Amino acid sequence: MSTPNERVAVVTGAARGIGAAVARRLAQDGFAVAVLDLDEAACKPVVTEIEQSGGRALAVGVDVADEQAVQSGVERVAEQLGAPTVLVNNAGVTRDNLLFKMSALDWDAVMNVHLRGSFLMTRAAQRYMTEARWGRIVNISSVSALGSRGQVNYSAAKAGLQGFTKTLAIELGKFGVTANAIAPGFIETEMTVATAARLGIEFEDFKKAVVSTIPVNRGGTPADIAHAASFFAGEAAGYVSGQILYVAGGPHG
Numbered sequence: 001m002s003t004p005n006e007r008v009a010v011v012t013g014a015a016r017g018i019g020a021a022v023a024r025r026l027a028q029d030g031f032a033v034a035v036l037d038l039d040e041a042a043c044k045p046v047v048t049e050i051e052q053s054g055g056r057a058l059a060v061g062v063d064v065a066d067e068q069a070v071q072s073g074v075e076r077v078a079e080q081l082g083a084p085t086v087l088v089n090n091a092g093v094t095r096d097n098l099l100f101k102m103s104a105l106d107w108d109a110v111m112n113v114h115l116r117g118s119f120l121m122t123r124a125a126q127r128y129m130t131e132a133r134w135g136r137i138v139n140i141s142s143v144s145a146l147g148s149r150g151q152v153n154y155s156a157a158k159a160g161l162q163g164f165t166k167t168l169a170i171e172l173g174k175f176g177v178t179a180n181a182i183a184p185g186f187i188e189t190e191m192t193v194a195t196a197a198r199l200g201i202e203f204e205d206f207k208k209a210v211v212s213t214i215p216v217n218r219g220g221t222p223a224d225i226a227h228a229a230s231f232f233a234g235e236a237a238g239y240v241s242g243q244i245l246y247v248a249g250g251p252h253g
């Protein structure tokens with residue numbers, strides 16, 4: 001169980017990419033971290049890394065869109081690591097296509113992971129936050145929320161997460177719980193590698209084209225997002241709630 005001063009964070013989609021960077025960063029900040037992803041075995045390397053750096057972590061295999069699995073996964077975190085009072089809803093998928101070619105299955109798959117998943121995880125975790133009279137919810141949105149060709153499903157889900165965030169801030173504020181969203185721009189992960197592959201473009205060419213449109217003239221890294229998550233999860237951010245922070249190397253929103 002957690003020591004009196006050690007808070008517990010849950011990061012979804014944390015086996016790799018942005019989620020793994022956020023999990024490592026929160027562990028450095030002193031949180032015990034539940035590394036949650038679809039495949040429990042895939043979470044183990046991040047858990048081992050955190051443990052080898054002196055932190056506490058737990059691998060949790062959960063499909064965030066599965067109501068039962070979410071409920072038992074969050075209960076397991078509370079039993080084995082301690083009551084979770086920080087939640088980072090990061091798990092995500094893309095199923096890109098132009099509207100006229102998009103299947104209902106691809107629409108549902110994206111809604112299920114981003115929106116239903118964030119709803120189920122937040123509903124399960126809020127109990128521990130309201131009981132503790134302290135909590136931090138960080139939702140990972142995207143610049144795609146502002147519109148993105150070929151991503152009508154993803155764009156709608158990421159915009160939906162922004163409304164979700166603002167409503168959580170209104171409902172949970174009186175319990176000492178804040179809710180904020182980070183909207184990343186282009187970040188180098190397997191997700192953007194897959195996007196380039198789908199477009200039939202070499203990743204380096206894809207990156208060069210995207211970077212030419214970014215004011216700071218570089219691609220983002222998972223660590224760029226982890227810095228922002230660390231701020232929102234921290235004690236000092238208690239008066240910041242319902243905000244959408246674009247971490248995209250330039251102005252958005």
Ligand code: NAP
Pocket residue numbers: 012013014015016017018019036037038039062063064065089090091092093113117140141142143183184185186187188189190191192
């Ligand atoms: P990623 O490398 O594809 O990682 C996403 C992780 O989420 C994977 O480990 C994946 O597991 C997991 N996941 C997918 N469905 C899940 C489910 N139902 N339950 C639990 N875990 C699930 O993507 P990323 O680039 O790090 O993206 C992380 C978040 O940032 C996503 O929400 C994404 O939309 C958002 N984002 C990314 C970018 C970017 O440029 N990369 C920009 C803006 C926003 P599997 O590997 O087993 O599928």
